[in-house]
Amino acid sequence: MATSNMMIPDLGGAENVEVIEICVAIGDVVSEGDSIIVVETDKASMEIPASNAGTIKNIVLKEGDTCSQGDVMVEMEAADVLGEASVVSGAVLTPEVEAQAEIKAEVEPVDGGMSNVVVESLVETSERFALVPDLGGALDVEVIEVSVKVGDELAEGDSLVVLETDKASMEIPVAFAGSVLEIKVAEGDKVNVGDAIAVLTSKTEALVEPSEVVLPVAVEPEVLVVPVVQAKQAVAAAPALAQTQASVVPDVVAVVANSAAHAGPAVRMLARELGVDLAQVASTGPRDRVLKEDIQAFVKQKLQQPAAPSMQGQGIAQPPEIDFSQFGAIDRVKMSKIKRITAQNMTRSWLNVPHVTQFDHADITELEVFRKGLKAEAEQRGTKVTPLPFMLKACAMALLEYPQFNVSLDNDGEHIIEKHYVNIGVAVDTPSGLMVPVIRDVDKKSIWQLSEEVIAMGAKAKAKKLLPADMQGGCFTISSLGSIGGTAFTPIVNTPEVAILGVSKAEMQPRWNGAEFEPRLMMPLSLSYDHRAVNGADAARFTQYLGKLLGDIRHLVM
Ligand code: CAO
Secondary structure, three states: OOEEEEEOOOOOOOOOEEEEEEOOOOOOEEOOOOEEEEEEOOOEEEEEEOOOOEEEEEEOOOOOOEEOOOOEEEEEEEOHHHOOOEEEOOEEEOHHHHHHHHHHHHOEEOHHHHOOEEOOOOOOEEEEEEEOOOOOOOOOEEEEEEOOOOOOEEOOOOEEEEEEOOOOEEEEEOOOOEEEEEEOOOOOOEEOOOOEEEEEEEEOOOEOOOOOOOOOOOOOOOOOOOOOOOHHHHHHOHHHHOOOOOOOOOOOOOEEEOOOOEOOHHHHHHHHHHOOOHHHOOOOOHHHEOOHHHHHHHHHHHHHOOOOHHHOOOOOOOOOOOOHHHOOOOOOOOOOHHHHHHHHHHHHHHHHOOEEEEEEEEEOHHHHHHHHHOHHHHHHHOOOOOHHHHHHHHHHHHHHHOHHHOEEEOOOOOOEEEOOOOOEEEOEEEOOEEEOOEEOOHHHOOHHHHHHHHHHHHHHHHOOOOOHHHHOOOOEEEEEOOOOOOOOOOOOOOOOOOEEEEEOOOEEEEEEOOOOEEEEEEEEEEEEEEOOOOOHHHHHHHHHHHHHHHHOHHHHHO
């Protein structure tokens, strides 16, 4: 069997990148796609996968080396399945790789030859993989619904599958139009970013956008598959990658958003699996690189610490099992994952957080007059303004005025994390369960912007289209039952936040103005808070302040 060189693929223009990890040893049998080495630029770490299967005969690079496109990584003895190999430019290429190389040679380079590949004159149809997009860091996400079948004609944006994380269900749309050739997942499968969902045949467009992923696949002679290496964009966008739905890099298997910590993908994956924040781990690797051993030591140290106060309160006996069918007909229905996780979160918060709820009222008589006066303009803008955006704005100002509400308690029981941003979650009631999308930088947004975002987030939640990133990073939560009714309730703090505002239905009430009773529109406020972080006097001040802001909304612009 022939021995061949396996070379560094196109790195999106990055050159002289450092080899930070060798993932194989001599004698290893690797499959196509297995990681061979990991390189790291100043922006991202990338696993370089094997372009074909075979046995490693020699490892040319070593950790600490720098390399560029075309450099030899390893020498391989190709596996039988590859068939007849041919040598092109010193590298052994499978037939499909040859096809790709041919196209690459003929395509018109843009932006230094890397950014986009113009293939209009060469390609009419191609087989393309629809991949799992970035899931905001969620791993092993369950496929709860496959929305397509083989033969379906899909338009760009059509839903392929529905995934369910512990936070949300989300429909995964296809990024390009095409007809479904093969479905790669089934209900109940666990998927991760970059996994193939389906293979589609699609008309190749003249310009392949960065988010459109075309993977090398085994090609029939008449089917051309164009490998589009967008690593350059991915590398440049790496910090934003975790937030981006469709950024997937084909040739480079994993691009890991670079945090302040230096670590290779395998280490980052271990950290994610263990829920370890790399920024907190003391690094012992060369040039401050975090090693697996560092994470292990960190976890060991955490386990040896005495249980923090926030983890106490467990061990309460379960209620007894009861056979309810002895009392009448019953159905035993499986809860949705969201409902199950909500139940766990509620229990954890209820057991760990010493809750107190402060009740108050805000006089929104004038606010309502003003809000109703906005109706015509809101219609013109194609939106609707409810009291909620005013509540959001008022809460943002109150969080700035009383920063002790904008904190989280560190699990070590000794520190408080003060937050210098104001993101507020809004509880949304959906058929699949309660979801809390987060509106970011509420303090910096206008009432119009907040109205639009609440409506958009509410609709996204109800359509199961929220991504994990949409529900992360909240500082405080508003749970509004104002459109439904009730006079007050005791919301459960959405940990790790330390306070949540419940809003009930505003109603006309007689209020004594010093001389007589007058009808005022009073909105009930129920502020639940974590009494470890916030004291009762501050909670009373907080709701009073909300009352002041909402009672005369001119204060909102002060
Ligand atoms: N008092 C009186 N009326 C209120 C009100 C209040 N506090 N809050 C809203 N309303 C009115 C609105 O003004 C609107 O009436 P108009 O059309 O006449 O103006 C009507 O109620 C419907 O409002 P809405 O529900 O469409 O919009 P919203 O901005 O108030 O709420 C959202 C949006 C997404 C929060 C809401 O749809 C929702 O899901 N609420 C349920 C939240 C929930 O379940 N919380 C409990 C969590 S704990 O289990």
